[in-house]
Amino acid sequence: MLTIGIAGGTGCGKTTVVNQITGQLSDSEVGVISQDSYYRDLSELSYEERCKINFDHPRAIDFELMRSHLEALRDGRPIEQPVYSFKEHNRTDETIRTEPRKVMIIEGILIFTHPEIRDLFDIKIFVHADSDERLIRRLRRDITERGRDLDEVIRRYQDTLKPMHDQFIEPTKEFADIIIPNNKYNTVAIDIVRTIIAEKIALP
Numbered sequence: 681m682l683t684i685g686i687a688g689g690t691g692c693g694k695t696t697v698v699n700q701i702t703g704q705l706s707d708s709e710v711g712v713i714s715q716d717s718y719y720r721d722l723s724e725l726s727y728e729e730r731c732k733i734n735f736d737h738p739r740a741i742d743f744e745l746m747r748s749h750l751e752a753l754r755d756g757r758p759i760e761q762p763v764y765s766f767k768e769h770n771r772t773d774e775t776i777r778t779e780p781r782k783v784m785i786i787e788g789i790l791i792f793t794h795p796e797i798r799d800l801f802d803i804k805i806f807v808h809a810d811s812d813e814r815l816i817r818r819l820r821r822d823i824t825e826r827g828r829d830l831d832e833v834i835r836r837y838q839d840t841l842k843p844m845h846d847q848f849i850e851p852t853k854e855f856a857d858i859i860i861p862n863n864k865y866n867t868v869a870i871d872i873v874r875t876i877i878a879e880k881i882a883l884p
């Protein structure tokens with residue numbers, strides 16, 4: 681199995697890049713796992729308490745579960761991937777059965793902060809977009825898709841998102857094998873990654 685990690689700050693375009701990479705590839709050969717699935721289960725907290733959680737700190741992520749899932753896939757075993765709700769700030773009761781594939785892509789803001797998770801990636805890609813661009817994209821996306829309002833996004837950006845990005849996420853750029861500049865759509869970089877994956881898939 682070829683394991684590709686795709687990191688970068690919120691709104692840099694990780695999900696978009698993953699969709700562009702996997703667009704014309706077969707689902708049976710390339711799978712995608714999002715770090716969002718591994719936000720800790722917060723069911724014991726009220727909705728109001730969950731709203732106050734710092735979701736941009738590495739401790740918000742259940743890296744143990746992520747590691748055991750990645751190792752299971754690598755060993756050829758399927759996993760039950762949790763499903764996360766951004767609207768509820770919590771895991772749902774659902775899981776998605778995910779079968780091992782020739783290529784697995786894992787994307788998320790914090791996946792390169794954990795040394796043992798980092799070591800599981802054959803290729804590490806960091807997607808870069810400037811912070812003003814990321815904030816604009818996040819505002820648009822969170823208001824239209826994640827049930828937030830302007831005040832919520834700005835408050836979270838100032839209180840946790842920007843400081844956590846500077847402390848934990850940006851420094852992991854140095855671990856990347858490839859940095860994709862994504863202030864604008866970057867078809868050249870996407871083609872390069874697709875070529876690497878196509879070669880892997882072509883192997884018996």
Ligand SMILES: Nc1ncnc2c1ncn2[C@@H]1O[C@H](COP(=O)(O)OP(=O)(O)O)[C@@H](O)[C@H]1O
Pocket residue numbers: 688689690691692693694695696697817818820821862863864865866
């Ligand atoms: N290169 C780009 N140019 C303009 N908008 C983009 C670009 N890449 C992504 N977006 C938009 O920005 C928003 C956030 O992108 P997304 O892929 O969800 O980022 P991430 O997964 O890194 O948080 C989405 O609405 C997406 O359509």
Ligand SMILES: O=c1ccn([C@@H]2O[C@H](COP(=O)(O)O)[C@@H](O)[C@H]2O)c(=O)[nH]1
Pocket residue numbers: 689690691694719735736765766768769770788789836841
């Ligand atoms: O319940 C939650 C969990 C996370 N977030 C925010 O999501 C982003 C990470 O997702 P991207 O798709 O990479 O943007 C992170 O910055 C968290 O602040 C949330 O708002 N609510």
